[in-house]
Amino acid sequence: xxxxxxxxxxxxxxxxxxxxxxxxxxxxGRYLPEYRAIRAQAADFIALxxxxxxxxxxxxxxxxxxxxxxxxxxSDILILPWALGQxxxxxxxxxxxxxxxxDAAGIAALDPARVAAAVAPVMQTVRLVRAGLEAEGFAAxxxxxxxGAPFTVACYMVEGHGSRDFAAVRGxxxxxxxxxxxxxxxxxxxxxxxxxxxxxxxxxVLMLFDTWAGILPPSQFREYVIEPAARxxxxxxxxxxDVPIIAFPRLAGLMxxxxxxxxxxxxxxxxxxTDMAVAAEIVGPSVVLQGNLDPLALVAGGQALENxxxxxxxxxxxxxxxxxxxxxxxxxxPIEHVTRLxxxxxxx
Amino acid sequence: xxxxxxxxxxxxxxxxxxxxxxxxxxxxGRYLPEYRAIRAQAADFIALxxxxxxxxxxxxxxxxxxxxxxxxxxSDILILPWALGQxxxxxxxxxxxxxxxxDAAGIAALDPARVAAAVAPVMQTVRLVRAGLEAEGFAAxxxxxxxGAPFTVACYMVEGHGSRDFAAVRGxxxxxxxxxxxxxxxxxxxxxxxxxxxxxxxxxVLMLFDTWAGILPPSQFREYVIEPAARxxxxxxxxxxDVPIIAFPRLAGLMxxxxxxxxxxxxxxxxxxTDMAVAAEIVGPSVVLQGNLDPLALVAGGQALENxxxxxxxxxxxxxxxxxxxxxxxxxxPIEHVTRLxxxxxxx
Numbered sequence: 001x002x003x004x005x006x007x008x009x010x011x012x013x014x015x016x017x018x019x020x021x022x023x024x025x026x027x028x029g030r031y032l033p034e035y036r037a038i039r040a041q042a043a044d045f046i047a048l049x050x051x052x053x054x055x056x057x058x059x060x061x062x063x064x065x066x067x068x069x070x071x072x073x074x075s076d077i078l079i080l081p082w083a084l085g086q087x088x089x090x091x092x093x094x095x096x097x098x099x100x101x102x103d104a105a106g107i108a109a110l111d112p113a114r115v116a117a118a119v120a121p122v123m124q125t126v127r128l129v130r131a132g133l134e135a136e137g138f139a140a141x142x143x144x145x146x147x148g149a150p151f152t153v154a155c156y157m158v159e160g161h162g163s164r165d166f167a168a169v170r171g172x173x174x175x176x177x178x179x180x181x182x183x184x185x186x187x188x189x190x191x192x193x194x195x196x197x198x199x200x201x202x203x204x205v206l207m208l209f210d211t212w213a214g215i216l217p218p219s220q221f222r223e224y225v226i227e228p229a230a231r232x233x234x235x236x237x238x239x240x241x242d243v244p245i246i247a248f249p250r251l252a253g254l255m256x257x258x259x260x261x262x263x264x265x266x267x268x269x270x271x272x273x274t275d276m277a278v279a280a281e282i283v284g285p286s287v288v289l290q291g292n293l294d295p296l297a298l299v300a301g302g303q304a305l306e307n308x309x310x311x312x313x314x315x316x317x318x319x320x321x322x323x324x325x326x327x328x329x330x331x332x333x334p335i336e337h338v339t340r341l342x343x344x345x346x347x348x
Numbered sequence: 349x350x351x352x353x354x355x356x357x358x359x360x361x362x363x364x365x366x367x368x369x370x371x372x373x374x375x376x377g378r379y380l381p382e383y384r385a386i387r388a389q390a391a392d393f394i395a396l397x398x399x400x401x402x403x404x405x406x407x408x409x410x411x412x413x414x415x416x417x418x419x420x421x422x423s424d425i426l427i428l429p430w431a432l433g434q435x436x437x438x439x440x441x442x443x444x445x446x447x448x449x450x451d452a453a454g455i456a457a458l459d460p461a462r463v464a465a466a467v468a469p470v471m472q473t474v475r476l477v478r479a480g481l482e483a484e485g486f487a488a489x490x491x492x493x494x495x496g497a498p499f500t501v502a503c504y505m506v507e508g509h510g511s512r513d514f515a516a517v518r519g520x521x522x523x524x525x526x527x528x529x530x531x532x533x534x535x536x537x538x539x540x541x542x543x544x545x546x547x548x549x550x551x552x553v554l555m556l557f558d559t560w561a562g563i564l565p566p567s568q569f570r571e572y573v574i575e576p577a578a579r580x581x582x583x584x585x586x587x588x589x590d591v592p593i594i595a596f597p598r599l600a601g602l603m604x605x606x607x608x609x610x611x612x613x614x615x616x617x618x619x620x621x622t623d624m625a626v627a628a629e630i631v632g633p634s635v636v637l638q639g640n641l642d643p644l645a646l647v648a649g650g651q652a653l654e655n656x657x658x659x660x661x662x663x664x665x666x667x668x669x670x671x672x673x674x675x676x677x678x679x680x681x682p683i684e685h686v687t688r689l690x691x692x693x694x695x696x
Contacts, residue, residue, distance in 0.1 A: 164512065167644060167678070174648030214599075217642050217674070218623040219659060251562075253601030254626055275566040278602055294565045296515060300522030311567060326565070330515070 001139040003204070008069045008142040011320045012205060012244035012266050012288055019348035020321045021069030023144075024338070026328030027062040028074045031335065034061050044090050046082060049075050050121040056128035063138050065335075066342050070142045070205070071129055073198070075122055077148025077209060080190055081157050083118035084110040100160035102172060107183050112190050119194060126201035145203025147195050149210035149247070150187035150228040157183070166215060173220060188228040192235040199240035207246040208232060214251020221255050229263040246290060250327065257282040272326025277315045290322035293341070295330050301337040309344045317348075349487040351552070356417045356490040359668045360553060360592035360614050360636055367696035368669045369417030372686070374676030375410040376422045379683065382409050392438050394430060397423050398469040404476035411486050413683075414690050418490045418553070419477055421546070423470055425496025425557060428535070428542055429505050431466035432458040448508035450520060455531050460538050467542060474549035493551025495543050497558035497595070498535035498576040505531070514563060521568060536576040540583040547588035555594040556580060562599020569603050577611040594638060598675065605630040620674025625663045638670035641689070643678050649685040657692045665696075
């Protein structure tokens with residue numbers, strides 16, 4: 001297949017391909033036994049992300065099972081803070097934790113000059129995945145590279161871990177806006193480099209995940225979500241003008257329209273709280289939508305899954321659209337429900 | 349003062365009172381040293397909620413300090429599950445936890461006949477607070493009674509505690525919708541009784557808190573948030589037609605307009621993620637808005653607080669409006685910032 005004819009790339013150029021291409025956020029993950037087997041071989045999560053052979057293998061696993069229209073680079077949004085020199089530690093039974101970054105000295109110590117060398121293994125993974133897709137005959141599957149968006153990455157860097165209200169990072173943004181802006185600026189510049197490197201290595205689409213965008217009041221949403229995304233998009237248009245960009249400003253809600261207009265992204269991921277018909281009206285005809293099945297409807301399967309798919313497909317028919325979940329697939333998802341989902345979507 | 353002339357009641361009848369009345373969600377709480385002193389006298393949190401003398405005292409504390417335009421009954425949304433017979437336990441350092449309710453037998457065992465007797469101390473608190481406000485000269489302060497909305501209360505009942513994704517309760521809603529509907533129906537009926545009792549005891553306004561409304565996809569938002577709220581409002585219009593109703597469907601976002609139109613509430617609380625000008629446009633001129641300063645802007649104080657207030661007051665001028673936070677005040681809030689907030693709002 002001519003790479004330009006891959007279904008996901010056609011959709012991202014604005015063609016209403018039907019049935020729509022499908023992939024799932026976090027599709028290479030713990031719901032797959034073959035993933036858990038590989039994960040057990042790596043000392044920790046970052047070791048897996050920076051081992052190109054293993055990271056390539058887990059990236060390809062869901063494609064072999066479900067022939068998804070996209071493979072997404074197996075990596076983590078914490079790779080960038082790690083590459084900038086913020087340490088990472090592991091607590092038993094938890095994910096990685098970062099030593100919280102809360103003062104000017106800590107932020108000044110972040111070193112963009114370290115990034116290129118640190119993320120070299122990730123670029124090797126990108127090359128291996130492109131070669132692997134071709135070697136294994138997945139000629140229609142598009143490789144997506146990604147990064148965390150500056151605000152969401154800053155959340156983890158300042159808190160040191162996940163949080164329910166992100167009081168520390170939001171306290172820093174209110175209490176010392178100049179310092180917080182410096183952190184966001186550092187991350188914005190590093191994210192451009194990191195994504196452009198992925199495109200150079202062979203990523204055919206780039207995606208920006210802003211998981212925690214929705215917790216911000218409108219003024220901060222503009223400053224820390226929209227502005228950095230707009231700068232990243234502008235810079236990438238110069239560095240890799242042919243690579244489409246998908247953004248996922250989770251729970252943007254009433255800010256979704258302003259987000260897509262101000263950033264100029266090609267496509268936007270929609271979380272499960274937003275009706276796709278409403279999203280279509282908000283973003284207009286020129287922005288591609290991606291989403292938005294509730295991951296818990298996929299866990300439930302049966303009627304919940306059928307209803308969930310039926311709430312999306314008919315309203316997206318005729319538009320350029322990428323089927324996905326509204327958030328990452330969860331570990332307790334039965335594999336046969338994923339199979340059923342792909343059947344439902346491919347039946348259009 | 350003629351009770352009908354209290355500023356909050358005038359606003360809730362549609363008058364654009366200026367400067368607007370102000371109160372804060374969770375205003376009787378841990379940021380106040382006098383609250384912490386009383387809290388230390390009670391064995392546990394439910395003991396405090398069901399001790400009318402102590403609950404009245406903490407309800408009045410923030411009125412004495414800040415002369416807020418509303419006192420809100422000191423209670424907890426878990427009072428209703430407790431009154432229905434679901435047990436409550438306390439873990440050191442955590443709030444109350446419930447034995448998770450996940451099957452038909454557990455839901456069938458909930459006993460609405462227990463509620464009236466169990467919540468009798470809460471009604472005594474309502475009477476004491478009304479008398480206390482009058483005795484202490486707070487003739488302009490309105491007493492608000494409240495309950496958790498069925499979906500949010502069900503979240504805690506099924507999970508047993510707070511959660512980030514509420515996978516258990518949402519799994520139940522997808523996996524056994526009939527059973528989950530029975531739980532929601534039980535809670536809806538009990539909430540009507542509980543709120544009507546509060547109105548009979550002297551609550552002048554009733555408020556329904558749906559803290560977790562925003563996590564639901566639109567179809568479930570309609571079924572578990574809008575429908576129960578609409579039924580509660582209809583029933584209360586019969587039971588206590590003169591008592592205005594405020595709802596707080598937190599993070600409703602794009603569903604806010606449908607919520608207010610379908611439920612017929614008098615006023616709606618707006619969380620900090622929504623621009624008040626946008627909220628005003630969405631709800632139209634006949635629904636009163638309440639909100640929406642970010643509680644973390646109040647923690648930060650200074651310029652963050654001034655900016656936050658300035659993003660709200662000028663756009664609400666001329667409408668019936670109640671100043672509040674976008675979520676509950678947090679324990680680390682400096683008291684002098686609350687004082688400054690009341691000065692800013694009262695300067696209009």
